[in-house]
Amino acid sequence: MKRICIYPADISLITGRSETYSRRLLRKIRGDLNKKPRQLVSLQEFCEHTGLSISEVDHLFK
Numbered sequence: 001m002k003r004i005c006i007y008p009a010d011i012s013l014i015t016g017r018s019e020t021y022s023r024r025l026l027r028k029i030r031g032d033l034n035k036k037p038r039q040l041v042s043l044q045e046f047c048e049h050t051g052l053s054i055s056e057v058d059h060l061f062k
Contacts, residue, residue, distance in 0.1 A: 002061050005040040014057050 011022035029041050029049045043061065047054050 002058075004042050004044075006043050006046045011046070012058070013060060025043075 006026075008019045008022035011025055012019050015022070015025075016051070026041055027037075029046060030037065030039060032049065033041070033045060035041070036053060043057070044054060046052075047057065
């Protein structure tokens with residue numbers, strides 16, 4: 001089963017940036033989507049926010 005939520009470690013793997021940067025990016029995405037701090041961000045929401053296509057990052061989650 002594939003995951004649909006994205007975590008800071010996943011963002012670090014995708015972007016090559018630090019986990020600190022990844023946590024900040026997740027907070028920004030949550031804020032832009034009017035989500036509460038503990039709500040999860042989906043892979044689709046992450047891709048829409050960053051301009052990446054799901055097919056570009058989907059292989060990392062298999």
